[in-house]
Amino acid sequence: MFSTTSIVEPENPTSKAVIHRGAVAVITGAASGIGLAAAKHLARHGLNVVMVDVAQSLDASAKEVKQVEGSGDVVPVHCDVSNIEDVVKLREQVLDTYGECQVLMNNAGISRPTPAFSLDRDLKDLQSDWAAVLGVNMNGIINVAQAFAPFMSRQENESVIINTGSKQGVTCPPGKAGYNVSKAAVKVFTEQPRLTLSPGWVFTGLSGANDGKPKPPGAWTPEQTIEYMFEKVLEEGDFYVICPDNETTPSAAAPTRTNADFQALDKARIQWALGDIIENRPALSRWHPSYAARYEDFIESRQGLAARSRSRGRAPLDRIPDVPGEREQYRFQQ
Numbered sequence: 001m002f003s004t005t006s007i008v009e010p011e012n013p014t015s016k017a018v019i020h021r022g023a024v025a026v027i028t029g030a031a032s033g034i035g036l037a038a039a040k041h042l043a044r045h046g047l048n049v050v051m052v053d054v055a056q057s058l059d060a061s062a063k064e065v066k067q068v069e070g071s072g073d074v075v076p077v078h079c080d081v082s083n084i085e086d087v088v089k090l091r092e093q094v095l096d097t098y099g100e101c102q103v104l105m106n107n108a109g110i111s112r113p114t115p116a117f118s119l120d121r122d123l124k125d126l127q128s129d130w131a132a133v134l135g136v137n138m139n140g141i142i143n144v145a146q147a148f149a150p151f152m153s154r155q156e157n158e159s160v161i162i163n164t165g166s167k168q169g170v171t172c173p174p175g176k177a178g179y180n181v182s183k184a185a186v187k188v189f190t191e192q193p194r195l196t197l198s199p200g201w202v203f204t205g206l207s208g209a210n211d212g213k214p215k216p217p218g219a220w221t222p223e224q225t226i227e228y229m230f231e232k233v234l235e236e237g238d239f240y241v242i243c244p245d246n247e248t249t250p251s252a253a254a255p256t257r258t259n260a261d262f263q264a265l266d267k268a269r270i271q272w273a274l275g276d277i278i279e280n281r282p283a284l285s286r287w288h289p290s291y292a293a294r295y296e297d298f299i300e301s302r303q304g305l306a307a308r309s310r311s312r313g314r315a316p317l318d319r320i321p322d323v324p325g326e327r328e329q330y331r332f333q334q
């Protein structure tokens, strides 16, 4: 459902080179969710952790990280990543204090209702949500990477930049157009200098964890995501890390699924999305009523399951997510 993209330059450094006592990590969006899990993970390995966020809860989160056994410095910095002046101040503070940065986790992100257009919302209101999402998720990533990368690439010690994108930036499910655009931008931006990462569905502030809701069975915890991501990026040297979640991994809900099935499912979803261009299908045909049965056959055949040959069947319109404007968009395409 969701994913992330990370950047490693110029070659993947080893885990030992960047994750060790006394190394420096800068994590944006560190007050909550995946960023907070990353801060705890790196503090446990003795890194000095600079935690960056706009949230009021940042100082309390930094206190939590300081409690982690073996932690080094834990420095909360209130900074809005969408504001380049703030980001430059952050970089100067890090360089003045430590002179370098081994791990830059470019992770701050927000989600807002951002359909492509709206029949009922005020234009100003819609544009304000779009500007906020692109400002943090796209400009924030670019601001932080562009401010830090030149210094990190010149420093003596190896370093890694990890940009948090999303699977939604690859498969682009209809509905949150602005969020998808921002995460697709992160993917493309990350690919240019061959920086790398991608999580699945993670239960965090963004997906309701801070509102006291219980974790949905399909979601992974931020801690699971961070363990998986660091292993893939630093131990195995992966460029694209598509993190699993319980919708795509074996779980109580689907106990017979193997890890190979999950990889096949994510790969097949991505392959189908790219196939829209190659096969000249309507955009986002995965959610298009005329293609639903063909999509399901494709996914099942790619997972090694016998296709149920429903390709000629026409899926009902209620298969399309009930997002204002979405059904209308598909009707236009038919």
Ligand SMILES: NC(=O)c1ccc[n+]([C@@H]2O[C@H](COP(=O)([O-])OP(=O)(O)OC[C@H]3O[C@@H](n4cnc5c(N)ncnc54)[C@H](O)[C@@H]3O)[C@@H](O)[C@H]2O)c1
Pocket (backbone or CB within 6 Å): 001, 002, 003, 004, 028, 029, 030, 031, 032, 033, 034, 035, 052, 053, 054, 055, 079, 080, 081, 082, 107, 108, 109, 110, 136, 140, 164, 165, 166, 167, 199, 200, 201, 202, 203, 204, 205, 206, 207, 222
């Ligand atoms: N939760 C998921 O399922 C999931 C899946 C894939 C990708 N992601 C991505 O993971 C990243 C982390 O999100 P999360 O799920 O941990 O959510 P979260 O809401 O728990 O954490 C995001 C943090 O970013 C901070 N932030 C927001 N705007 C900021 C700004 N302008 N400057 C600095 N900090 C700011 C927030 O205050 C918050 O603490 C995001 O980029 C998100 O898009 C999440």
